[in-house]
Amino acid sequence: MPTISMKDAVSTAKTIINELYADESLSALALEEIELVMDGDTECWAVTLGFYRPKSVTVKTGAIGSLLQPTQVENRDYKKLYINAESGAFTRMEIRPIP
Helix, strand or coil: CCCCCHHHHHHHHHHHHHHHCCCCCCEEEEEEEEEEEEECCEEEEEEEEEEECHHHEEEECCCHHHHCCCEEEECCEEEEEEEECCCCCEEEEEECCCC
8 A cells, every 4th residue: 555645646746847857848737647556666656747848849841821831739748757655756757658
């Protein structure tokens, strides 16, 4: 049984992601998934957060309407953060692939 609540794990993950990307202006930060998992021998909350960041903007061209003005498409980034379910410590982060 985890000592750290799901809500506390999400709060910790959001704090960590904002600290790691402090030099970028993240927008629309939101919880996407949460799961209690075993990470090796350690029980962890796997918290997936989604957000937009300036470096994830793509300029699309080619359509007739884009001849006058290119269209910008914001690509959402997803990161999975592992929070130790006993101590609440951040253990690692990985890119959450989208199939």
